[in-house]
Amino acid sequence: MTLTNPVRRVAVIGAGPSGLAAVKYLLAENHFEHIHVFEQRNSVGGAWNYNDSFPKREMSTTVPHLNPHEPVEKPIWIENSEGSRETTFVSPVYDRLETNIPKDLMRYSDKPFSPESQLFPKHRTVKQYLEEYAEDIKSFIQFETQVSEVTLQDDNLSTWSVTTKNFRTGTDTTDTYDAVVVASGHFTVPYIPSIPGIQAWDESYPGSISHAKFYDTPEPFRRKKVVVVGSSASGLDIGAQINEVSQGKLLVSQRSESYMAGPSNEDKIICPEIVEFLPSASHDRGVKFADGRIEEHVDSVVFCTGYFYSYPFLSSLNPPAVTDGWRTRNVYQQLFYIDHPTLVFPVLSQRVIPFPMAENHAAVFSRVWSGRLVLPSTDEMKAWERAEVDAKGDGKAFHLLPFPMDADYLNFLHDWAKSSDPRPGLLNNGQGKLGTRWGERERWMRSIFPDIRRAFVQRGDERSRIKNVAELGFVFEE
Numbered sequence: 001m002t003l004t005n006p007v008r009r010v011a012v013i014g015a016g017p018s019g020l021a022a023v024k025y026l027l028a029e030n031h032f033e034h035i036h037v038f039e040q041r042n043s044v045g046g047a048w049n050y051n052d053s054f055p056k057r058e059m060s061t062t063v064p065h066l067n068p069h070e071p072v073e074k075p076i077w078i079e080n081s082e083g084s085r086e087t088t089f090v091s092p093v094y095d096r097l098e099t100n101i102p103k104d105l106m107r108y109s110d111k112p113f114s115p116e117s118q119l120f121p122k123h124r125t126v127k128q129y130l131e132e133y134a135e136d137i138k139s140f141i142q143f144e145t146q147v148s149e150v151t152l153q154d155d156n157l158s159t160w161s162v163t164t165k166n167f168r169t170g171t172d173t174t175d176t177y178d179a180v181v182v183a184s185g186h187f188t189v190p191y192i193p194s195i196p197g198i199q200a201w202d203e204s205y206p207g208s209i210s211h212a213k214f215y216d217t218p219e220p221f222r223r224k225k226v227v228v229v230g231s232s233a234s235g236l237d238i239g240a241q242i243n244e245v246s247q248g249k250l251l252v253s254q255r256s257e258s259y260m261a262g263p264s265n266e267d268k269i270i271c272p273e274i275v276e277f278l279p280s281a282s283h284d285r286g287v288k289f290a291d292g293r294i295e296e297h298v299d300s301v302v303f304c305t306g307y308f309y310s311y312p313f314l315s316s317l318n319p320p321a322v323t324d325g326w327r328t329r330n331v332y333q334q335l336f337y338i339d340h341p342t343l344v345f346p347v348l349s350q351r352v353i354p355f356p357m358a359e360n361h362a363a364v365f366s367r368v369w370s371g372r373l374v375l376p377s378t379d380e381m382k383a384w385e386r387a388e389v390d391a392k393g394d395g396k397a398f399h400l401l402p403f404p405m406d407a408d409y410l411n412f413l414h415d416w417a418k419s420s421d422p423r424p425g426l427l428n429n430g431q432g433k434l435g436t437r438w439g440e441r442e443r444w445m446r447s448i449f450p451d452i453r454r455a456f457v458q459r460g461d462e463r464s465r466i467k468n469v470a471e472l473g474f475v476f477e478e
Contacts, residue, residue, distance in 0.1 A: 001377050005157040007178040007342060007369035013147045015039035016046020018346040018358040019183035020037055023137045028433035030425060031370035038164050040146040042086050044134040047187050048127045050093040056216040059090060063202040063209050066324025070309035072148055074335040078370045087144050087167050094216045096241060100233040100453055105353050105445055108283060109132060109436040112179045119466045120456055126272040144168055147313045150180055179342040179369050182311060189310040192303045197277035204280040212304040224299035227251040235304030243268055253294060318459045327398040332381035335361055337408040340464035341375055349399050352406040359435035360413035372420035407443050441476045469471060
């Protein structure tokens with residue numbers, strides 16, 4: 001498939017890890033006349049912008065929360081140390097968060113983490129890393145500017161009308177772009193399932209039901225009886241923190257055990273899924289589990305149940321990118337919007353290493369838009385999506401790429417970009433900027449990083465001194 005309109009003007013929505021990589025690779029093509037990045041926060045980093053100046057515990061969402069079609073987020077205005085006001089947004093990052101990915105895998109191809117940073121970096125280290133990565137491209141970013149609407153302007157040319165709001169001036173601006181990178185992430189709209197009795201329970205005990213998005217520290221759960229729902233990496237970490245201060249053993253509700261879980265769960269009580277929140281007329285703050293177990297006197301239930309895919313600024317898109325929110329629809333290779341491939345959604349995939357994936361996605365779509373790679377026909381791209389649905393289903397699993405699928409896909413993207421037509425004047429003898437390709441060492445580390453993470457956590461306070469996997473006894477050469 002050949003694009004009908006030369007791509008010269010590109011809008012990038014978001015200056016998080018994917019948006020920053022997009023700019024680097026777009027610039028490396030030496031082809032595009034205008035690259036505008038719109039970032040609603042006041043600094044780069046996206047979700048890695050942790051802010052401890054407002055208490056998350058005072059924030060909440062509707063219970064249950066089943067709607068991915070929320071309006072664009074409203075900013076939270078806070079006063080900084082200098083007395084002026086600035087905008088912020090709720091981030092899923094919490095105070096004691098450390099990555100669950102070793103830094104040697106998490107990195108961009110052309111920027112290692114500091115050798116002095118701990119093996120699984122703290123969130124503040126990641127934020128600093130992204131600030132440094134973005135240093136040479138900040139002039140392309142319009143901060144405190146939110147994209148409110150993206151509409152298809154010309155069906156034949158596949159051009160886009162992008163409307164933004166500048167929070168400082170209150171000014172709305174609409175401009176036309178040949179292509180749009182949706183790098184806004186998918187950690188904004190939380191999912192809280194509908195379970196019999198949950199709404200009445202929430203009304204009877206306000207504030208008792210929350211989501212991981214609004215977790216910051218374990219202190220509000222001190223001496224309380226707590227249920228954590230979900231066994232994702234965040235659920236395991238948040239649960240471990242709450243278990244340090246909660247009353248008795250933490251109750252963990254899960255449908256299946258996480259691949260990140262430790263070898264022993266003796267410090268907590270593992271339960272199946274909650275099937276009912278029991279009425280206050282007959283039970284004192286009671287919940288019932290699938291095995292018939294009933295627990296009363298529950299003070300807090302924290303849902304670590306993930307997020308919807310949500311793009312409120314694309315509400316007019318037809319066919320839609322989002323229906324039920326469980327996946328992004330009408331996409332080819334987890335990236336290109338099939339009907340108009342001048343719209344891309346980098347790093348939709350889950351169970352992947354995001355930063356190198358963002359690089360390799362950017363390497364591909366930059367080459368397609370500069371005319372150095374050609375996509376298959378629309379029919380072939382739709383056939384690819386149907387085949388993925390047949391193989392994985394039409395829900396969450398569509399975007400899941402557990403190892404080794406993620407490693408194979410990462411290398412496929414790298415090789416796809418490398419196969420592009422060379423152009424004189426570009427890097428690598430005309431091939432252009434290339435991203436990450438994993439060899440045997442990276443695949444080895446990726447295959448065992450849950451074990452590496454467990455060994456790291458078991459070091460307790462000493463883990464801040466662990467800089468590489470060899471210090472934990474994991475040696476590739478052996």
